[in-house]
Amino acid sequence: MAKKIEVKELLDAGVHFGHLTRKWNPNMAPYIYMERNGIHIINLYKTAAKLDEAAEAMKKIAASGRKILFVATKKQAKDIVAENAKNANQPYITERWPGGMLTNFVTIRKAVKKMASIDRMKQDGTFETLSKKERLQVSRQREKLEKNLGSISDMSRLPAALFIVDTLREHIAVKEAQKLNIPIFAMVDTNSDPRDIDFPIPSNDDASKSIEKILGYVSASITEALSERKAEKAEKDAAEDDQSDAKPAKKAKKEPKAKKESKEVEVPSTDPEDKKAMKEAKKEVKLESKKETLEKATDSGEEE
Known part of the structure; x- marks a missing residue:
């Protein structure tokens, strides 16, 4: 079981800093502790409770073998999200959110297959038969696809859930997930609306330290669930092998009995x-x- 996060850790990472009071969303009132120097301070006890709840739910999804798509296109979150998603073996979007990523997933899959077909062309030598201009165009197309969709090339079906950093910036992703009833986990700042999110985590979504702390805890929970799933699968396979080895011995014991019965x-x-x-x-x-x-x-x- 992963170690539960402490309030002091969240405090040191600056998770408690919200936005200016004039930019707040009134629906965030239950998660706000106080106001200081014109800035709202988030209640970290509620953050810790919501983070544990979200991590537990994500563990269950990961343990079932389904994928969680991480989404963050803001500059300070890109690298952190990409690194943690890779560690947890999950897909992620850190460039522009492609419109229809979820609602028009079939088309997105076609684009991913196009990328794979270009790779095959390079392997079997077909790429070299093209003219210089065509090779340049194909290479540029491959680079563009890799930049936007390379991180989801292994995602063969819709994700079981989304984890979003900054729901205001990623409002299209939120709308698409809502349309398809896909659960949303998100870091929600004082200027966001938590009602749109299934598992809101009240936290500072602008500071890189805050994002790293929340993502690190979440990815560790997913990694733990995946390792438990792998261990269970290995035990199950071993048990099946033992059963298959034991069956022939039982049959050998039963054979003399059958001979006795066959006497006339x-x-x-x-x-x-x-x-x-x-x-x-x-x-x-x-x-x-x-x-x-x-x-x-x-x-x-x-x-x-």
Whole structure:
């Protein structure tokens, strides 16, 4: 079980700093502790509770083998999100959010397949048969696709959930997820609306230290769930192998029993003709035995 995050850690990372009071969203009032120097201060006890709740829910999703898409296109969050998503083996979007990424996923998959087909062209030598101008165009197309969609090339179906940094900036992603009923986990600052989010984490979504602290805890929870899933799968495979090895031994023990059962038992015939034949045969045997005794007696008399 991952170590629970402490309020002091969140405080040191500056997670408690909100926006200016004039820019606040009134729906964030339950998560605001106080106002200082014209800035709202977030209640870190509520942040810690919401973070644990979100991490637990994400663990369950990861343990089921489904993917969580991380989304952050702001400058200070890009590299942090990309690094943590890679560590947790999850897809991510850190460049421009492609419109219809979720609602028109089939088209996005076609673009990803196009990227794969260009790679095959380079491997089988087809790329070299193109003219210089065509090669340049194809290379530029490949670079553009890699930049926008390279991080989701392994995502063959819609994600089970989204994790968003700054819901105001990524409002298109929020709308698409809502339309498809995909759960949303998000870092929500004092200027955002938490009602649009299924698992809001009240926190500072502008400071890189704050983003790193929240993402680090979340990615660690996902990694733990994946390792547990891998261990369970290995145990299950080992148990199945043991069962398959034990089955032939059981069969070998049962074989002698089957042989005993297969022995034929002589049943006396009920046919009258058969009975008559048996009686005659017995009589013949008795006569023969009598003859033998007489012969022996005569032989012994002659000798005397």
